[in-house]
Amino acid sequence: MSDNRLGIPVVMYHSVGLKMPDWKWSYLTVPADIFEDHLRWLVQEGYTTVDLNDLYRHVAGEHVLPCRSVVLTFDDGYLDNWTYVAPLLRKYGCKGTVFVNPDFVDPEETVRPSLDDVWAGKCREEDLPMRGFMSWPELRTLADHGPLEVEAHAMSHTWYPTGPEIVDFHHPDDGYYWLDWNAFPEQKPFYLREPQKSAVPLGTPIYEHQKSLAATRYFPDPDEEKGLVGFVAKQGGEAFFAEQHWRQKLVEQVQKMRQGKESNGRYESEEEQQARYGFELGGTRKVFAEKLGRQTEFLCWPGGGYNERSQILALQEYRAVTLGSADSSPVRNRPGDDPQLIKRIGVPSIACHGQIIYPGGRYLVQVLKEYQNNWLARKYRQVLKALVLLRAFIVG
Numbered sequence: 001m002s003d004n005r006l007g008i009p010v011v012m013y014h015s016v017g018l019k020m021p022d023w024k025w026s027y028l029t030v031p032a033d034i035f036e037d038h039l040r041w042l043v044q045e046g047y048t049t050v051d052l053n054d055l056y057r058h059v060a061g062e063h064v065l066p067c068r069s070v071v072l073t074f075d076d077g078y079l080d081n082w083t084y085v086a087p088l089l090r091k092y093g094c095k096g097t098v099f100v101n102p103d104f105v106d107p108e109e110t111v112r113p114s115l116d117d118v119w120a121g122k123c124r125e126e127d128l129p130m131r132g133f134m135s136w137p138e139l140r141t142l143a144d145h146g147p148l149e150v151e152a153h154a155m156s157h158t159w160y161p162t163g164p165e166i167v168d169f170h171h172p173d174d175g176y177y178w179l180d181w182n183a184f185p186e187q188k189p190f191y192l193r194e195p196q197k198s199a200v201p202l203g204t205p206i207y208e209h210q211k212s213l214a215a216t217r218y219f220p221d222p223d224e225e226k227g228l229v230g231f232v233a234k235q236g237g238e239a240f241f242a243e244q245h246w247r248q249k250l251v252e253q254v255q256k257m258r259q260g261k262e263s264n265g266r267y268e269s270e271e272e273q274q275a276r277y278g279f280e281l282g283g284t285r286k287v288f289a290e291k292l293g294r295q296t297e298f299l300c301w302p303g304g305g306y307n308e309r310s311q312i313l314a315l316q317e318y319r320a321v322t323l324g325s326a327d328s329s330p331v332r333n334r335p336g337d338d339p340q341l342i343k344r345i346g347v348p349s350i351a352c353h354g355q356i357i358y359p360g361g362r363y364l365v366q367v368l369k370e371y372q373n374n375w376l377a378r379k380y381r382q383v384l385k386a387l388v389l390l391r392a393f394i395v396g
Contacts, residue, residue, distance in 0.1 A: 006372040007332030008055055010071040010344040017080035017130050023195045024175030027356040030347055032084045034358045039092040041361025042070065049094040051149055052298045052342070056320055060339040070368055072096035073344065075153060075300060077104060079112070079132045087115035089147040098142070099153035099300035102287040106135040106189045131192045136291050143292045150292060152318070155280045157302035158182055160217040161207035164265050168206035169228065169250050171241045176206060202241070203232030203250065211305020213280055216273060221264040227257050277310050281317050315340055345371060350385055352392045359388055
Protein backbone atom coordinates (compact mmCIF):
# COMPACT_ATOMS: atom_id res chain seq x y z
CA MET A 1 0.00 0.00 0.00
CA SER A 2 1.29 3.49 -0.83
CA ASP A 3 0.05 7.03 -0.56
CA ASN A 4 1.96 9.85 -2.19
CA ARG A 5 0.46 12.36 0.21
CA LEU A 6 2.19 10.82 3.22
CA GLY A 7 5.65 11.74 4.36
CA ILE A 8 8.20 9.08 5.29
CA PRO A 9 9.39 9.49 8.90
CA VAL A 10 13.13 9.55 9.51
CA VAL A 11 13.93 8.77 13.15
CA MET A 12 17.09 10.09 14.83
CA TYR A 13 18.87 7.93 17.41
CA HIS A 14 22.34 8.41 18.86
CA SER A 15 23.70 5.91 21.39
CA VAL A 16 21.92 2.60 22.08
CA GLY A 17 22.88 0.24 24.87
CA LEU A 18 23.66 0.93 28.52
CA LYS A 19 23.77 4.42 30.00
CA MET A 20 27.10 5.86 31.14
CA PRO A 21 26.21 7.79 34.32
CA ASP A 22 29.40 9.88 34.30
CA TRP A 23 28.71 11.14 30.75
CA LYS A 24 26.91 14.51 30.76
CA TRP A 25 25.06 13.54 27.58
CA SER A 26 23.98 10.12 28.81
CA TYR A 27 20.39 11.11 28.03
CA LEU A 28 21.29 10.37 24.40
CA THR A 29 21.47 6.63 25.15
CA VAL A 30 18.34 4.63 24.37
CA PRO A 31 18.38 1.43 26.47
CA ALA A 32 19.04 -1.66 24.34
CA ASP A 33 15.85 -3.40 25.45
CA ILE A 34 13.77 -0.35 24.46
CA PHE A 35 15.45 -0.23 21.05
CA GLU A 36 14.76 -3.92 20.54
CA ASP A 37 11.11 -3.30 21.48
CA HIS A 38 11.04 -0.54 18.83
CA LEU A 39 12.21 -2.99 16.19
CA ARG A 40 9.82 -5.70 17.37
CA TRP A 41 6.85 -3.37 17.06
CA LEU A 42 7.94 -2.01 13.69
CA VAL A 43 8.09 -5.53 12.26
CA GLN A 44 4.85 -6.54 13.97
CA GLU A 45 3.04 -3.50 12.54
CA GLY A 46 4.27 -4.15 9.02
CA TYR A 47 6.83 -1.36 8.73
CA THR A 48 9.67 -1.56 6.23
CA THR A 49 12.97 0.08 7.10
CA VAL A 50 14.43 1.82 4.05
CA ASP A 51 17.69 3.63 3.41
CA LEU A 52 18.35 7.23 2.42
CA ASN A 53 18.73 6.36 -1.24
CA ASP A 54 15.24 4.80 -1.15
CA LEU A 55 13.95 7.94 0.53
CA TYR A 56 15.63 10.21 -2.02
CA ARG A 57 14.06 8.34 -4.92
CA HIS A 58 10.65 8.42 -3.24
CA VAL A 59 10.73 12.18 -2.67
CA ALA A 60 12.12 12.79 -6.17
CA GLY A 61 9.18 10.85 -7.64
CA GLU A 62 11.37 8.08 -9.05
CA HIS A 63 9.97 5.30 -6.86
CA VAL A 64 6.98 5.04 -4.52
CA LEU A 65 7.60 3.56 -1.07
CA PRO A 66 4.94 1.75 0.97
CA CYS A 67 3.24 4.16 3.38
CA ARG A 68 4.53 2.11 6.32
CA SER A 69 8.16 2.88 5.58
CA VAL A 70 10.60 4.38 8.03
CA VAL A 71 14.26 5.41 7.98
CA LEU A 72 16.31 4.73 11.12
CA THR A 73 19.38 6.96 11.57
CA PHE A 74 22.10 6.99 14.23
CA ASP A 75 24.31 10.02 14.81
CA ASP A 76 27.99 10.15 15.79
CA GLY A 77 29.22 6.58 15.29
CA TYR A 78 29.23 5.41 18.90
CA LEU A 79 30.78 2.04 19.61
CA ASP A 80 27.45 0.72 20.89
CA ASN A 81 26.10 1.11 17.36
CA TRP A 82 28.43 -1.77 16.57
CA THR A 83 27.91 -3.79 19.74
CA TYR A 84 24.12 -3.39 20.00
CA VAL A 85 22.48 -1.65 17.04
CA ALA A 86 23.87 -3.67 14.13
CA PRO A 87 23.15 -7.11 15.67
CA LEU A 88 19.61 -6.10 16.68
CA LEU A 89 18.89 -4.70 13.22
CA ARG A 90 20.04 -7.99 11.67
CA LYS A 91 17.96 -9.99 14.14
CA TYR A 92 14.76 -8.24 13.01
CA GLY A 93 15.63 -7.93 9.32
CA CYS A 94 15.94 -4.14 9.53
CA LYS A 95 18.48 -1.62 8.32
CA GLY A 96 19.58 1.91 9.09
CA THR A 97 22.14 4.63 8.50
CA VAL A 98 24.92 5.78 10.82
CA PHE A 99 26.38 9.28 10.42
CA VAL A 100 30.07 9.38 11.33
CA ASN A 101 32.71 12.08 11.94
CA PRO A 102 36.20 11.01 10.82
CA ASP A 103 37.70 12.96 13.74
CA PHE A 104 36.00 10.61 16.22
CA VAL A 105 36.68 7.26 14.55
CA ASP A 106 38.78 5.01 16.79
CA PRO A 107 42.19 4.79 15.05
CA GLU A 108 42.95 1.32 16.41
CA GLU A 109 42.67 -1.43 13.80
CA THR A 110 40.32 -3.53 15.85
CA VAL A 111 36.99 -5.31 15.53
CA ARG A 112 35.37 -5.71 18.92
CA PRO A 113 32.80 -8.27 20.06
CA SER A 114 29.09 -7.55 19.78
CA LEU A 115 25.74 -9.05 20.71
CA ASP A 116 26.33 -11.53 17.89
CA ASP A 117 29.19 -12.97 19.95
CA VAL A 118 27.02 -13.04 23.06
CA TRP A 119 24.32 -14.98 21.23
CA ALA A 120 26.98 -17.37 19.90
CA GLY A 121 28.21 -18.01 23.45
CA LYS A 122 31.63 -16.44 22.83
CA CYS A 123 31.37 -13.80 25.57
CA ARG A 124 29.02 -12.34 28.16
CA GLU A 125 26.93 -9.27 27.50
CA GLU A 126 28.40 -7.52 30.55
CA ASP A 127 31.85 -7.87 28.94
CA LEU A 128 30.89 -6.02 25.75
CA PRO A 129 32.83 -2.78 25.23
CA MET A 130 30.61 0.28 25.02
CA ARG A 131 32.65 3.40 25.71
CA GLY A 132 33.98 5.11 22.64
CA PHE A 133 33.45 5.11 18.91
CA MET A 134 33.61 2.60 16.08
CA SER A 135 36.91 1.82 14.35
CA TRP A 136 37.61 1.86 10.62
CA PRO A 137 37.55 -1.96 10.36
CA GLU A 138 34.15 -1.99 12.05
CA LEU A 139 32.87 0.74 9.75
CA ARG A 140 34.24 -1.08 6.70
CA THR A 141 32.39 -4.21 7.78
CA LEU A 142 29.15 -2.27 8.07
CA ALA A 143 29.70 -0.43 4.77
CA ASP A 144 30.36 -3.72 2.95
CA HIS A 145 27.79 -5.98 4.60
CA GLY A 146 25.31 -3.80 6.52
CA PRO A 147 22.88 -3.54 8.16
CA LEU A 148 24.06 0.03 8.78
CA GLU A 149 25.01 2.26 5.89
CA VAL A 150 27.80 4.70 6.70
CA GLU A 151 27.24 8.34 5.79
CA ALA A 152 28.84 11.67 6.69
CA HIS A 153 28.46 13.79 9.83
CA ALA A 154 31.11 16.32 8.71
CA MET A 155 34.65 16.31 10.08
CA SER A 156 34.85 17.90 13.50
CA HIS A 157 31.46 17.96 15.30
CA THR A 158 32.59 20.69 17.63
CA TRP A 159 31.71 24.17 18.81
CA TYR A 160 33.74 27.34 18.25
CA PRO A 161 33.73 30.75 19.94
CA THR A 162 31.73 33.29 17.93
CA GLY A 163 32.47 36.49 19.82
CA PRO A 164 34.18 38.09 22.84
CA GLU A 165 31.32 37.69 25.33
CA ILE A 166 32.22 35.24 28.10
CA VAL A 167 29.23 33.07 29.09
CA ASP A 168 30.92 30.74 31.58
CA PHE A 169 34.26 29.49 32.87
CA HIS A 170 35.68 25.98 32.69
CA HIS A 171 35.04 24.36 36.05
CA PRO A 172 34.97 20.81 37.43
CA ASP A 173 32.30 18.53 35.98
CA ASP A 174 30.94 21.16 33.57
CA GLY A 175 30.53 19.03 30.43
CA TYR A 176 32.27 21.38 27.98
CA TYR A 177 33.86 18.41 26.26
CA TRP A 178 34.53 20.42 23.12
CA LEU A 179 37.18 22.47 24.91
CA ASP A 180 39.35 19.34 24.94
CA TRP A 181 38.30 18.40 21.41
CA ASN A 182 39.60 21.74 20.13
CA ALA A 183 42.75 21.77 22.25
CA PHE A 184 43.65 18.08 21.76
CA PRO A 185 41.87 16.88 18.58
CA GLU A 186 43.89 13.66 18.46
CA GLN A 187 42.16 12.58 21.69
CA LYS A 188 38.61 12.91 20.36
CA PRO A 189 38.04 9.17 19.77
CA PHE A 190 38.90 8.43 23.40
CA TYR A 191 37.07 11.09 25.37
CA LEU A 192 34.20 8.78 26.38
CA ARG A 193 36.57 6.48 28.20
CA GLU A 194 37.00 9.10 30.93
CA PRO A 195 34.56 11.88 30.03
CA GLN A 196 35.13 13.89 33.21
CA LYS A 197 38.93 14.05 32.86
CA SER A 198 39.54 17.36 31.15
CA ALA A 199 43.09 18.44 30.33
CA VAL A 200 42.05 22.04 29.65
CA PRO A 201 43.08 24.34 32.54
CA LEU A 202 40.35 25.31 34.99
CA GLY A 203 39.23 28.90 34.61
CA THR A 204 39.49 28.86 30.82
CA PRO A 205 36.84 31.30 29.58
CA ILE A 206 33.84 29.89 27.73
CA TYR A 207 33.00 32.41 25.04
CA GLU A 208 29.69 32.66 23.23
CA HIS A 209 29.76 29.76 20.78
CA GLN A 210 28.00 27.89 18.00
CA LYS A 211 28.24 24.59 16.14
CA SER A 212 31.27 24.64 13.87
CA LEU A 213 29.35 24.69 10.57
CA ALA A 214 27.01 27.44 11.71
CA ALA A 215 29.75 29.65 13.11
CA THR A 216 31.91 32.51 12.01
CA ARG A 217 34.79 31.56 14.24
CA TYR A 218 36.23 34.02 16.74
CA PHE A 219 39.80 33.66 17.97
CA PRO A 220 39.88 35.06 21.53
CA ASP A 221 42.65 37.18 22.98
CA PRO A 222 45.10 34.55 24.35
CA ASP A 223 46.12 36.89 27.17
CA GLU A 224 42.60 36.67 28.58
CA GLU A 225 42.72 32.91 28.95
CA LYS A 226 46.22 33.06 30.38
CA GLY A 227 45.18 35.65 32.96
CA LEU A 228 42.05 33.80 34.08
CA VAL A 229 43.77 30.43 34.30
CA GLY A 230 46.57 32.01 36.34
CA PHE A 231 44.07 33.70 38.64
CA VAL A 232 42.31 30.38 39.37
CA ALA A 233 45.62 28.64 40.00
CA LYS A 234 46.59 31.29 42.56
CA GLN A 235 43.19 30.92 44.25
CA GLY A 236 43.75 27.22 44.86
CA GLY A 237 42.86 25.60 41.55
CA GLU A 238 39.97 23.15 41.84
CA ALA A 239 39.34 24.16 45.45
CA PHE A 240 38.49 27.68 44.26
CA PHE A 241 35.27 26.37 42.68
CA ALA A 242 34.00 25.20 46.07
CA GLU A 243 33.62 28.86 47.06
CA GLN A 244 30.09 30.23 46.89
CA HIS A 245 30.86 33.24 44.69
CA TRP A 246 33.57 31.86 42.43
CA ARG A 247 31.75 32.89 39.26
CA GLN A 248 31.32 36.50 40.39
CA LYS A 249 35.00 36.71 41.27
CA LEU A 250 35.94 35.58 37.76
CA VAL A 251 33.55 38.08 36.18
CA GLU A 252 35.18 40.85 38.22
CA GLN A 253 38.59 39.61 37.14
CA VAL A 254 37.54 39.81 33.47
CA GLN A 255 36.37 43.39 33.99
CA LYS A 256 39.72 44.33 35.53
CA MET A 257 41.68 42.68 32.73
CA ARG A 258 39.65 44.36 29.99
CA GLN A 259 39.63 47.83 31.50
CA GLY A 260 41.58 50.20 29.27
CA LYS A 261 42.94 47.34 27.14
CA GLU A 262 42.28 46.77 23.47
CA SER A 263 41.47 43.14 22.71
CA ASN A 264 43.73 41.04 20.51
CA GLY A 265 40.84 38.79 19.53
CA ARG A 266 39.78 38.49 15.90
CA TYR A 267 37.17 36.88 13.64
CA GLU A 268 38.06 34.49 10.86
CA SER A 269 37.95 36.00 7.36
CA GLU A 270 35.47 34.90 4.70
CA GLU A 271 38.32 33.10 2.96
CA GLU A 272 39.26 31.26 6.16
CA GLN A 273 35.66 30.28 6.77
CA GLN A 274 35.23 29.07 3.20
CA ALA A 275 38.34 26.92 3.49
CA ARG A 276 37.29 25.55 6.88
CA TYR A 277 33.81 24.66 5.64
CA GLY A 278 35.32 23.08 2.56
CA PHE A 279 37.56 20.88 4.66
CA GLU A 280 34.69 19.89 6.98
CA LEU A 281 32.48 18.88 4.05
CA GLY A 282 34.63 17.88 1.10
CA GLY A 283 37.46 16.62 3.28
CA THR A 284 35.09 14.23 5.00
CA ARG A 285 34.09 12.66 1.69
CA LYS A 286 37.74 12.18 0.76
CA VAL A 287 38.50 10.43 4.04
CA PHE A 288 35.57 8.05 3.64
CA ALA A 289 36.52 7.32 0.03
CA GLU A 290 40.02 6.41 1.18
CA LYS A 291 39.06 4.44 4.29
CA LEU A 292 35.87 2.74 3.10
CA GLY A 293 36.44 2.56 -0.66
CA ARG A 294 33.20 4.38 -1.42
CA GLN A 295 31.79 7.88 -1.53
CA THR A 296 29.35 9.15 1.04
CA GLU A 297 26.24 10.67 -0.54
CA PHE A 298 24.30 12.05 2.42
CA LEU A 299 25.23 14.52 5.15
CA CYS A 300 23.78 14.96 8.61
CA TRP A 301 24.69 18.29 10.21
CA PRO A 302 26.52 17.85 13.53
CA GLY A 303 24.17 19.07 16.22
CA GLY A 304 21.87 20.35 13.48
CA GLY A 305 24.12 23.39 13.02
CA TYR A 306 24.50 25.03 9.62
CA ASN A 307 24.03 28.36 7.86
CA GLU A 308 23.34 29.46 4.31
CA ARG A 309 26.98 29.29 3.23
CA SER A 310 27.67 25.83 4.66
CA GLN A 311 24.41 24.48 3.23
CA ILE A 312 25.26 25.74 -0.26
CA LEU A 313 28.69 24.12 -0.05
CA ALA A 314 27.22 20.88 1.30
CA LEU A 315 24.74 20.54 -1.54
CA GLN A 316 27.64 20.83 -3.99
CA GLU A 317 29.17 17.76 -2.34
CA TYR A 318 26.21 15.61 -1.25
CA ARG A 319 22.97 14.38 -2.78
CA ALA A 320 20.99 15.47 0.27
CA VAL A 321 21.42 16.96 3.74
CA THR A 322 19.38 16.80 6.91
CA LEU A 323 17.43 19.71 8.34
CA GLY A 324 18.01 20.85 11.90
CA SER A 325 15.44 20.18 14.61
CA ALA A 326 14.61 23.89 14.73
CA ASP A 327 13.59 23.86 11.06
CA SER A 328 9.98 25.00 10.67
CA SER A 329 9.62 24.46 6.93
CA PRO A 330 6.79 22.27 5.59
CA VAL A 331 9.25 19.60 4.38
CA ARG A 332 7.89 16.14 5.32
CA ASN A 333 9.81 13.77 2.99
CA ARG A 334 6.87 13.58 0.57
CA PRO A 335 6.95 13.33 -3.22
CA GLY A 336 7.10 16.91 -4.44
CA ASP A 337 9.29 18.10 -1.57
CA ASP A 338 12.91 18.95 -2.30
CA PRO A 339 14.72 15.56 -2.30
CA GLN A 340 17.94 17.31 -1.23
CA LEU A 341 16.44 18.10 2.18
CA ILE A 342 15.76 15.38 4.78
CA LYS A 343 13.41 16.08 7.67
CA ARG A 344 14.04 14.01 10.81
CA ILE A 345 12.24 13.49 14.09
CA GLY A 346 13.92 12.64 17.37
CA VAL A 347 13.46 9.20 18.85
CA PRO A 348 10.33 9.56 21.00
CA SER A 349 11.09 10.57 24.57
CA ILE A 350 9.24 11.93 27.60
CA ALA A 351 10.74 14.30 30.15
CA CYS A 352 9.87 13.47 33.76
CA HIS A 353 11.44 14.69 37.03
CA GLY A 354 14.47 15.98 35.16
CA GLN A 355 15.01 12.62 33.46
CA ILE A 356 14.43 11.43 29.91
CA ILE A 357 12.23 8.35 29.50
CA TYR A 358 12.26 6.44 26.22
CA PRO A 359 8.91 4.68 25.72
CA GLY A 360 8.68 1.34 23.95
CA GLY A 361 7.67 0.31 20.46
CA ARG A 362 3.92 0.76 20.87
CA TYR A 363 4.54 4.45 21.54
CA LEU A 364 6.99 4.76 18.63
CA VAL A 365 4.45 3.32 16.18
CA GLN A 366 1.86 5.89 17.24
CA VAL A 367 4.41 8.68 16.73
CA LEU A 368 5.10 7.42 13.19
CA LYS A 369 1.39 7.28 12.40
CA GLU A 370 0.90 10.74 13.87
CA TYR A 371 3.69 12.02 11.61
CA GLN A 372 1.49 10.92 8.72
CA ASN A 373 -1.47 12.95 10.05
CA ASN A 374 -3.33 10.12 11.78
CA TRP A 375 -5.36 11.95 14.45
CA LEU A 376 -6.42 8.75 16.20
CA ALA A 377 -2.76 7.86 16.65
CA ARG A 378 -2.21 11.27 18.23
CA LYS A 379 -4.98 10.60 20.78
CA TYR A 380 -3.63 7.13 21.52
CA ARG A 381 -0.09 8.46 21.94
CA GLN A 382 -1.34 11.05 24.43
CA VAL A 383 -2.99 8.28 26.46
CA LEU A 384 0.22 6.25 26.38
CA LYS A 385 2.22 9.28 27.49
CA ALA A 386 -0.11 9.83 30.44
CA LEU A 387 0.33 6.20 31.46
CA VAL A 388 4.13 6.49 31.25
CA LEU A 389 4.09 9.60 33.44
CA LEU A 390 1.70 7.98 35.92
CA ARG A 391 3.92 4.92 36.18
CA ALA A 392 6.98 7.13 36.71
CA PHE A 393 5.15 9.09 39.42
CA ILE A 394 4.13 5.90 41.24
CA VAL A 395 7.63 4.41 41.04
CA GLY A 396 8.96 7.68 42.34
